[in-house]
Amino acid sequence: MEIRRAVQGEFQVLSDLAFRSKAYWNYGSDYMDAARNDLTVSPVEIEKNPSLYLNMTGKLLVSTNLWNIRHKIRNCFGYSSTRV
Template sequence: MNIRKATIDEAGYLSELSFRSKAYWGYSEAFMEACREDLTILPEDILASIIFVLEDEKVIKGFVGLEIEDDSCLLSNLFIDPNEIGKGYGRQLWQHMLEVAKGLNAHSILIHSDPYAEDFYLAMGARRIGEIESTVFEGRKLPLLEIPI
């Protein structure tokens, strides 16, 4: 297993992986299409944020992204290939992300969580601090979580 920085030529693959990973939760086709723009990773995103991929046998199994915001970070992405969920890849990426955030002297990481992913983040030590409005669906509230560093 190897965790490394994403390269800009992987943007399309990471976009497709994030879309498949979100669809894992059984969202409707219309819901998923409405989310497509938010799930798209552009080469500029890879340059502007900190995105790491986890490879196993040279195949990308998942990725994590952080954005720096003053003395904290925002978890912008954490997606695992749906065929690989439950194999520990999410935990490995989570631990790597914490180490990166520590290295950046961040005091905390904020997470705008998908409702289905909230239990994973809580199990990893995050705590719910409120809700945040969805950027895709007006009136839809998403869990807002935080993990202190």
């Protein structure tokens, strides 16, 4: 298992994870299209707001975006190909 700070070049992987995580809950396509911008992670956001990257077996499992010196959780997305 690897836990580390995300780097700017991983913005697309993190954005895809956020979108898949939201889609897991079977929101309609209209809602998901409307939510896409809110779920998109930019390189600037990664730099300004430390994001943690949890990787197991070569796949990103969790991205957590922490946003202030108290490290309050802003967004936490996780995805598994298997429904629980």
